[in-house]
Amino acid sequence: xxxxxxxxxxxxxxxxxxxxxxxxxxxxxxxxxxxxxxxxxxxxxxxxxxxxxxxxxxxxxxxxxxxxxxxxxxxxxxxxxxxxxxxxxxxxxxxxxxxxxxxxxxxxxxxxxxxxxxxxxxxxxxxxxxxxxxxxxxxxxxxxxxxxxxxxxxxxxxxxxxxxxxxxxxxxxxxxxxxxxxxxxxxxxxxxxxxxxxxxxxxxxxxxxxxxxxxxxxxxxxxxxxxxxxxxxxxxxxxxxxxxxxxxxxxxxxxxxxxxxxxxxxxxxxxxxxxxxxxxxxxxxxxxxxxxxxxxxxxxxxxxxxxxxxxxxxxxxxxxxxxx
Amino acid sequence: xxxxxxxxxxxxxxxxxxxxxxxxxxxxxxxxxxxxxxxxxxxxxxxxxxxxxxxxxxxxxxxxxxxxxxxxxxxxxxxxxxxxxxxxxxxxxxxxxxxxxxxxxxxxxxxxxxxxxxxxxxxxxxxxxxxxxxxxxxxxxxxxxxxxxxxxxxxxxxxxxxxxxxxxxxxxxxxxxxxxxxxxxxxxxxxxxxxxxxxxxxxxxxxxxxxxxxxxxxxxxxxxxxxxxxxxxxxxxxxxxxxxxxxxxxxxxxxxxxxxxxxxxxxxxxxxxxxxxxxxxxxxxxxxxxxxxxxxxxxxxx
Numbered sequence: 364x365x366x367x368x369x370x371x372x373x374x375x376x377x378x379x380x381x382x383x384x385x386x387x388x389x390x391x392x393x394x395x396x397x398x399x400x401x402x403x404x405x406x407x408x409x410x411x412x413x414x415x416x417x418x419x420x421x422x423x424x425x426x427x428x429x430x431x432x433x434x435x436x437x438x439x440x441x442x443x444x445x446x447x448x449x450x451x452x453x454x455x456x457x458x459x460x461x462x463x464x465x466x467x468x469x470x471x472x473x474x475x476x477x478x479x480x481x482x483x484x485x486x487x488x489x490x491x492x493x494x495x496x497x498x499x500x501x502x503x504x505x506x507x508x509x510x511x512x513x514x515x516x517x518x519x520x521x522x523x524x525x526x527x528x529x530x531x532x533x534x535x536x537x538x539x540x541x542x543x544x545x546x547x548x549x550x551x552x553x554x555x556x557x558x559x560x561x562x563x564x565x566x567x568x569x570x571x572x573x574x575x576x577x578x579x580x581x582x583x584x585x586x587x588x589x590x591x592x593x594x595x596x597x598x599x600x601x602x603x604x605x606x607x608x609x610x611x612x613x614x615x616x617x618x619x620x621x622x623x624x625x626x627x628x629x630x631x632x633x634x635x636x637x638x639x640x641x642x643x644x645x646x647x648x649x650x651x652x653x654x655x656x657x658x659x660x661x662x663x664x665x666x667x668x669x670x671x672x673x674x675x676x677x678x679x680x681x682x683x684x685x686x687x
Numbered sequence: 688x689x690x691x692x693x694x695x696x697x698x699x700x701x702x703x704x705x706x707x708x709x710x711x712x713x714x715x716x717x718x719x720x721x722x723x724x725x726x727x728x729x730x731x732x733x734x735x736x737x738x739x740x741x742x743x744x745x746x747x748x749x750x751x752x753x754x755x756x757x758x759x760x761x762x763x764x765x766x767x768x769x770x771x772x773x774x775x776x777x778x779x780x781x782x783x784x785x786x787x788x789x790x791x792x793x794x795x796x797x798x799x800x801x802x803x804x805x806x807x808x809x810x811x812x813x814x815x816x817x818x819x820x821x822x823x824x825x826x827x828x829x830x831x832x833x834x835x836x837x838x839x840x841x842x843x844x845x846x847x848x849x850x851x852x853x854x855x856x857x858x859x860x861x862x863x864x865x866x867x868x869x870x871x872x873x874x875x876x877x878x879x880x881x882x883x884x885x886x887x888x889x890x891x892x893x894x895x896x897x898x899x900x901x902x903x904x905x906x907x908x909x910x911x912x913x914x915x916x917x918x919x920x921x922x923x924x925x926x927x928x929x930x931x932x933x934x935x936x937x938x939x940x941x942x943x944x945x946x947x948x949x950x951x952x953x954x955x956x957x958x959x960x961x962x963x964x965x966x967x968x969x970x971x972x973x974x975x976x977x978x979x980x981x982x983x984x985x986x987x988x989x
Contacts, residue, residue, distance in 0.1 A: 392886030396802050399794035400811040403860075406853065407814045410821065413832040470725030478722050487726065489979065494733050496975040498914025500942050501964050504949060505736045549732045556729070580707050582718035603820070610822020613916035613942070617949065638824045638917070645920045651836060661828040665821065672820030676813065 414662040421655025429659065433626060435640075437647070437656045444656045446663055448626050452634035453664070456540050456615065457608035459630065460547035465601045468552050472559035472597075477585055488560065495553035503617030506546035507538055511618075514542050518631050529628045536620040536633035543618045544630070547611055551604035558603065562596030563589055595678050602675035606668045612638040637664040737968070744965035747958060753966075757939075758927040763948065763956035770963050772929040773944040777970070780844055780923075780940060781913050783933060784851040789905055791852075792859035793894075799860070800867040801889055819857040826853040827921035834922070842922050844930075844938035850918035855908040862904025866897035899981045906978030910971045916942035941967040 424442045427434050432445030475488050515534070518541055522533040566589045574584040620633035621643060635643065641657045648654045706712070747753050756769035795815070799808060830850040834840050870893050878888040894901070919925075919940050925947045926937035944963045948956040 386884050386886075388886045389884050392889065393802050396794045396798035397807075399791050400798040400803060400807065402791060403795055403811055403818065403856065404814045406856075407817050407821075409833075410825070410829045410853075413829055413837070414825070417832045417836060467725045467728055470722045471729045474722035474726045478719065479726075490733065491726075491729055493972070493975070494729070496910055496971055497733070497736055498916070498942065498964075498967055498971060500914065500916045500945050501736060501740060501968060504945065504960065504964055505739055509735070509739050552729055578707070580711055580715035582715040583711065585718070606820045610820075610824065612822065612824045613920070613946070638822060641824055641828065642917060642920050648831060648835075648921065654831075654836065658828055658832060661825050665825045668820050668822055668825070669817060672817060673813075676816050 410665065414658055414665060417655055418659035418662045421652065421659050424652070424655070435656075437653045439650055439652055442652065442656055444659070446637075446660060449635060449637050449640055449660060450663070451628070452540055452619075453609055453636040453638075453667070455630070456544045456547060456619075456636060457605055459541070459544035460551060460608045461601055461605050463545060463548035464552045464555055464604060465597075467548075468555035468600070468604075469559055469597060471552070471556045472563050473585060473589070475556075475560050476563040477581070477589065491553050491556050493553075494549065495557075499550065499611060499614045500617070502546050502550055503614035506542060506614060506618045510546065511538065511542055514539075514545060518542075522631055530630055532627060532629035532631060534629075534631035535627070536622070536631070538618045538620040538633060539631045540619055540634055541630040543615050546614055546618060547608045550611065550614065551607050554607055555597075555600045555604040558600035559593065559597045562593040562600075566592045595681060599675040599679040602671050602678070606671040606675070609636075609671065610638055610664060610668050611636075612642050615639045616642045637661065637667075740961060740965045740968055743958070744961035744963070747962035748965060753962065757929045758944070758959075759929070761927070763951040763953040766955035766958070768959070770941065770944060770959070770966055772927065773939040773941045773963060774966065774970075775929065775931060776844065776938045776940040777913055777942075777967070779931060779933065780848050780851065780938070781909050783845070783848045784855055784912055785905060785909060787848065788852040788855040788908070789859060792856045792908075793863050793901060795856070795860045796863035796867055797889060797893075799864050801885075801893070815857050815860050818853065819861070821853065822917070823850070823854055823915050824917040824921070826850045827918040829853070830918070831921050841935075842924060842937075843935060844923060844933040847918050847923040847938075847940070848933065850922055851912040851915060854915060854918075855912050858908035858911055859901075859904045862907065863897070863901050866900030866904070867893060869900070870896045899984055903978040903982040906974045906981070910974040910978070913974070914942065914967060914971050916946060919943045920946070941970075 421442060422429055425444060426441060427443040427445050429445055431447060432443070433447050434443050434445055435448075436443045471491060475484050475491070479487050518534050518539060521531050525531040526533050570588040570592065571584055574588045575581075579587060615636050616639040619635070619639060621635055622633045626634070637660045640660055644653075644657060648657060707715070750769075752767065753769040753771075754774070755771055756767075757772035758768045758770075759772075761768040795811065799812060799815075802808075803811060827850045830846055830853070834846045834849065835842060840846070874892055874896065875888055878892050879885070883891070919942050923940060923943060924937045925943040926939050928939075930936045930938045932938075941963050945960050945967070948960045951957060951960075
C-alpha cells in the first residue's frame with residue numbers, strides 16, 4: 364500500500380536528460396508521457412468544473428439556504444434543499460470511525476514493525492492488508508445482517524448511562540450511525556495501518572539503538588524514538604483514512620436507516636451522509652432539476668475530501684523535508 | 688523530543704547492567720500486551736466476515752448452474768438460477784476499464800519518473816493524490832454529468848467503465864511509479880552509453896525490469912474497482928439477463944446483484960445475495976493474492 368504515501372517527488376537525481384536526442388521516437392514517447400500527465404490534471408479539473416456547472420443552476424433555483432436550512436424537498440417544480448444534516452452525519456460518522464480506528468492502527472503498525480517475530484511480520488501485515496481487499500458492499504452486508512445484533516447491547520448500555528447527552532440518546536433506528544462508524548473504522552484500519560507501518564519502519568536504526576543503549580525498555584525506545592519520528596506520517600495516514608470514510612457509499616447506505624422522524628444529534632439514530640443520500644436517490648437523477656441538487660451534494664463531498672487529502676499530503680511532504 | 692528523552696533518563700540507573708525498575712518493566716509488558724491485543728482485534732473482523740460469507744454463501748457456489756445461468760425469470764421466492772450474468776458483467780467492465788486506464792496510468796508514471804521536472808510534475812503528482820482520494824460516488828456523478836446530462840447518452844456498461852477508470856488510474860500510477868524508481872540508474876546509464884535513445888531505454892530496459900511490479904499494481908487496481916458499487920448504482924442499473932453489450936441495455940454486475948436482493952425477505956434471494964458476495968470476494972482475493980505473488984518474484988525490490 365505504499366502507493367498513497369505521497370512518495371511522488373523524484374528522489375533520485377535525474378539522469379539521461381541529455382539522452383533525449385529529439386529523434387522522432389523520443390519526441391513521440393515523451394509526448395505521450397507528458398500528455399498522460401496533463402490528461403490527469405485535465406481530468407481532475409474537469410471533475411470540479413462539471414460538478415460545479417451542474418450544481419450552480421440548482422443552487423440558484425434553491426428556495427432554501429443551502430448551507431443552513433435543514434430540509435431536503437426536491438421535486439420537478441420546486442427545489443428546497445440544505446446540507447447541515449448531511450454534513451453532520453457525514454462528519455460525525457467519519458470522525459467516530461477515525462477515533463476508533465487510529466489508536467488500533469497505530470498499535471497494529473507498532474506490532475508489525477517492532478514486535479512481531481521477523482519471519483511472521485510480512486504474513487501478518489498481509490492479513491491486515493487483506494481487510495482492504497474486502498469489497499465495501501460486503502462490509503455493508505456483514506455490518507447490517509451479522510454485526511448489528513452484537514453492537515445493539517453496547518448501544519443500549521451506553522444510552523442507559525450516557526443517554527442524557529444529546530450525542531448518545533437512546534436508539535430509535537435499526538441501523539445507526541454508531542454501527543456505521545464501527546464498520547467504517549474496520550474499513551479504514553488497513554489504510555491507516557499500512558501508512559503508519561511504513562513510516563515506523565523508516566525510523567533510523569541509530570535513533571532506536573541510541574535509546575536502547577541508554578537503557579530504555581522496548582516501550583520506552585518506541586515512545587522516544589519511533590513515535591516522535593512517525594507522528595507526521597501517522598497524522599497524514601489518519602487524514603487519508605478520514606477522507607476514505609467521508610466518501611464511503613454503499614456500506615453506509617446499507618447500514619444506516621434513513622431517518623423516519625425528526626433529525627436527532629444522537630449517534631444511535633439513523634440518517635444520511637452525502638454519499639448515501641445520493642446513492643439512496645440514484646433513481647431520481649433522471650430529472651435534471653432534481654439531479655442538480657444531488658450533484659450539489661456530491662460537490663460538497665468532493666470539496667470536503669479534497670481538503671482532507673490535500674492536508675494529509677502537505678503534512679507528509681513536510682515530514683519528508685525533515686527526514687531526508 | 689528532548690523533553691521525552693530527559694524524562695526517561697532522569698531515574699538514572701546506578702549501573703548500566705541494572706534491570707529497569709518494576710514500574711518501567713510493567714509498562715513495557717503492558718505495551719507488549721496492548722500491541723498483540725490490537726493485532727488480534729484487527730484480525731477478528733477479517734475472519735468473521737470471511738466466515739459469515741462462506742457459511743451463508745458457499746452452498747450455492749457448488750451448484751454448477753451458479754456459474755452458467757442468469758437470474759432471468761427467477762423471482763425472489765424461488766431458488767435457482769445463477770450469477771453468470773453478473774460475473775460476466777463484472778469481468779467485462781473490469782477488463783475494459785483496465786484497457787483504458789493502464790496505458791494512461793503507466794505513461795503518467797513514466798512521465799513522473801523519467802521526464803517530469805519542476806512545477807508541472809509536481810502538479811501532476813498532486814492531482815494523482817487528489818484522484819486517489821476522490822470518493823467513488825463523486826467519480827460516478829462526474830461521469831453522469833458528462834455522459835448522461837451533457838451528451839444525453841443512456842446509462843450503459845461503458846459509462847460505468849469510465850467512472851472506474853478514474854478510480855483505477857491513481858492506484859496504477861502510484862505502484863508503477865514506485866517500481867520505476869526502483870530500477871537502478873546504472874541500467875539506464877549503461878543503455879545510454881551504448882547510444883540507445885531514451886525512449887527505447889524506457890521501453891526495452893526500464894519497463895521490462897519493472898514489469899512484474901506493474902502487473903501487481905494493475906491486479907491490485909482491478910481488485911479495487913471490481914468491488915466498487917457506487918458507480919454501478921448511478922450508471923449501471925441491474926438486469927437479470929445476460930448482456931455483454933457495453934453500449935446497449937442494462938448490464939448486471941456482482942455488486943448490483945447483491946444490492947438488488949439485499950432488501951428481500953425471502954430466503955432464496957438472500958442466499959443468492961451471500962453467494963454473490965462470496966463470488967465477488969473470491970474474484971477480488973484471487974486478483975489480490977496473484978498480485979502479491981507476482982510482486983514477490985519481481986526483479987527489483989527495495
